[in-house]
Amino acid sequence: MGLLSIFNKPGDTMLRLPAGSLAVDRDGQVLASTLPSSFPEELAREIARQVIDAFHGAAEAQLPLSELVVQYPSFKITARELRGGAMLFLAPAACPPFLETNPAYDR
């Protein structure tokens, strides 16, 4: 069965979650980024836009926020509000989620 390794497909075409940060203006435009170039710009913009919209929506609901943390089982977005724009920190989760007993607030 060692022969199987020769069938391994070359290249890495799967979406890899990025670790890094990006600065975003108030319109959700990415101003600067330390994300790997392999991560699609379109997805980075999408993340930025959703975070900015969440900040703006909160302000409109009379709940101004300076920081937002979005936790997924295998990914975390931390965003700090910066004069209408935001600084975003993206981090894939280190801990496999199946080790958690109950993901939301039971850690």
Next chain:
Amino acid sequence: MAKRRKILLVDDSPDLLSLYSEVLARLPSKPQIATATSASRAMAMLESDGYRLLICDLKMPKVDGLQLLSIVRRKYPELRTIAFTAVPDEQFRSRAYALGVDLFWHKPATEQETQMFLDCVESLLGQERDSGFRGVQSKSLADIIQLECISQSSSVLRITNGDLTGRIWIQDGELIDAHTGDANGEAAVRKILGWRAGTFEMLPCEPARARSIFKSYSGLLLEFAQALDESRGAEDHAAPFVVDPLAWGQISKVAGIEFLLAIRQRPLETPGAKPRQTLSRGLENPERMGAWSQATWERFRLLGDKLQVGVVERIEGLGPQRHVALTARGDTEFCVGWGSALDLEGVRAGMKQVLGLWAS
């Protein structure tokens, strides 16, 4: 003659499909093996035929394995799934499990690994949901108590639900005592059984424990099941979304809490049910906060789908005036406001308390 299980094997390489089909043919249960070279073909095959197990390569063109698994887990929750990859990457493993796959496996390279893989596949093929071999994860607390009692065990079950803990003492297959908070005996059993989620552990038995419960375990569980059926029946008839005033009182006392908004989403097909019901405390304008909460939860849920990172677990916002935390349990979304004096850890601890009290 036992029915042969069906396995669908998905990989974009026909050579590998042929090779793995031969390997899987060695399984003792002799399953039927079908193959697909693309995710779209696999979806069509799943649509037209019933399969027991899907084994899917991760790295495929156009629609990759994670995308396929993400769709399959929602559309066919009963289908067992194995993500199969040559990419030894923790991130993909984490994301695959976040999407709910049963097993993540690196493509075997040795005879020993192949045998281990076959053992796992055979085990997954043999698991029947209806007969309860899915594992303790899908067992209710009532099932666990029943198992302990039927097997005439003696043990102490310690159950934890957020900040709430309870103990149930079992002696020679009889439920003899229980305790949680200020409740003891039968009242404590009913309270603990009412918790919808949590963790449990088995502790050594305490033979000296005094007996306070004299009703049989089956009688107690039957009473509980009847009460549950009645409450479900009431829900089915669109019962109002209400919370026990005592629970509200306890939640209001959680340190730092400023407001609570609970939004229950009901399936549209539920007869007579309103699609959305809201409860709130401490908010002057719950509609506005509810609209933001729902929009924010939905936007990050959709973002999670795009990124293939699983279902959003929680969203926390820190602000100069107050903090807010969003999460969901079952069909209910929660938006809880917290005083700005708390830090993020304080908000998380508070949320655990609120959710524990809500569940109880």
